[in-house]
Amino acid sequence: MNDSPKRDAGLKSKRPSAKISDVAKAAGVSQAAVSRVMRGDESFVVRDETRKRITEVAAELNYQPNPAARGLRTSRSQSLGIVVPELDNPVHARIIIGAERAAAERGYSLLIAHRDAGMVETAIYDRLVQRNRVDGLIVATLADESVAVSALQALDHPFVLVNRKASGVNHHVVINDRGGSRKAVEHLVALGHRRIGHLSGAPHRYNSKCRLRGYQDGLKDAGLFYDANLVAEAGYTMEGGAAAMRQLLQSAQPRPTAIFAATLFTAAGAMGVLREAGVKIPEEMSMIAFNDGAIADVLAPPLTTVRTPLETMGYQAATALIGHIEGGGEFSGQVLEETEIVERQSTAPPRQRRPDPASC
């Protein structure tokens, strides 16, 4: 009832924060002047002294523009949505961290949505755009590419793909999956490996395909032949990695001396299988994985990886998206080239072929 500044009932506090009219009154200017100064409107010419007074009064009153009012007027929410497959996956977490930093720097907030049990991907886009009214979408999921992309385009709303590409869309920010994978193979080749296996991701996904091609590139550079028997589909999970590793162990003869795994989880699963099978890493089998992360240090032995700029990818995606929203111009695809091998203890030269016992 009486909900003015000093209330006693203790119910929900109606924050009596300063509004633009308070600032205008206290500074002896019009609301418009305050609005323009606060937004840093370049085209607004005003005496320095007035500008200063406004700024000071605003600070003193702790004035913060009400985003709802501003949003109502401008039909902008100053927020971005980011859609990821899962939250508890370090890869996506780091993309988010980067995106959030970029958003915060430009005054946007970030709404995070993950693919939920029973909620279709396209429904998430809809919800973010139609209900939350985000100004733009950062999309790191694309379960069914064609469906998702047409849904996205139908929204007629700014968006950017991160860590994915799709045909017909040139708004993307990706890392160099292919180049990094090639580098992984190069690393193994440099150590002397000639029989190199690959645990690949899900067959039709962008990242998997790129990493597989990078693997092939690496072989080719080294003058090695691609042998489909040395490649097993592992998906992106530990279990998948384990199953694929088992398969390789059984059917790839002779056994590879090194493995390039498409993800850290894949490698982790594979390493479990190797341990059980009594295959020593790195003595009998070298292992390298794409993307770096804390779990690489935790594995036994610590895992050699290809480090990629995941945070930067998120940062660039948000930056590009905001640029597009505010500038209106088109932006085109961006590939972050930088990749780097992080040597730990899971890679080593292949063991010398031991002398044939019969020859003793």
Added chain:
Amino acid sequence: MNDSPKRDAGLKSKRPSAKISDVAKAAGVSQAAVSRVMRGDESFVVRDETRKRITEVAAELNYQPNPAARGLRTSRSQSLGIVVPELDNPVHARIIIGAERAAAERGYSLLIAHRDAGMVETAIYDRLVQRNRVDGLIVATLADESVAVSALQALDHPFVLVNRKASGVNHHVVINDRGGSRKAVEHLVALGHRRIGHLSGAPHRYNSKCRLRGYQDGLKDAGLFYDANLVAEAGYTMEGGAAAMRQLLQSAQPRPTAIFAATLFTAAGAMGVLREAGVKIPEEMSMIAFNDGAIADVLAPPLTTVRTPLETMGYQAATALIGHIEGGGEFSGQVLEETEIVERQSTAPPRQRRPDPASC
């Protein structure tokens, strides 16, 4: 350039989404009626047929209330803020997932903030409340308890502590750190261990203290004495776990046969040290850690853990907070009791004391 269905200027599309007046007109009723029906206003009596028509028309027009307009009017943002120490930590990720689910179920969105380099915790609260105008705060950080708590209280805004307690605040949702820790020790005791070490967290943090006390409880239950030499401070990182394990290995004589680690990362670091030192797990040293997570499966050997309802904790926190915001009533602290040992391969009975070689 022309990359969209129907657009010529190519500038930002002003989404002409349906507004309440459109629905009212199309359904032949007043805006007020639509508003009441859409919000499910109980005290609004209306013919079923009218209600149905409104609902249908709204669905057909794909009407979504504009949150800015609604927020301006109601001075509510229908959003919650959650503040965590780091995003790329599975523990916090799972709390967030739970909170997000609860928020979504009740029509709230969740703004995630993490402690950023160079941004004080209290500044994050301020920003969320004053600038983003969240309706409530879920706080999982509390670096400096007294400072943070008074800042929180000064905000005069609904908040709930999650995974933390603080004196003078009874709005919290926590798991049973102490009971779960006791259970971990019980598990080791049941296997026959009598000399059990503890790698503890940062000394003055809520969770660390509880887990240490749970450890002590467990010892006491088993009639064992607490020996400060068997406890080493490990913080929450791998490096800390490694350092503490080294310390224990050097200074605790005789060496413990089992370790209870305060976190998964701590255990991971410790296991690395044990491996280097040639101490076999679980033959020579059993290891168990508080909280469960994917990395437990990845370690060598897979790590036995105490599983705790992290997601539920986030869910309950958001639910309680929303209840408070909407209902206005006080809510009191909540402890989620359920904990469970997940047996993997890092715990086993202590090796029999081998017969003294001299006695042969």
Added chain:
DNA sequence: CTGTTAGCGCCTTCAC
């Protein structure tokens, strides 16, 4: 150059 004014879309009394 600065101030006045007219809504943005919604919710909520208050008449009918």
Added chain:
DNA sequence: GTGAAGGCGCTAACAG
């Protein structure tokens, strides 16, 4: 039971 009207705080167009 239903509708008309005012205003939440802000910005952008237009006067002066």
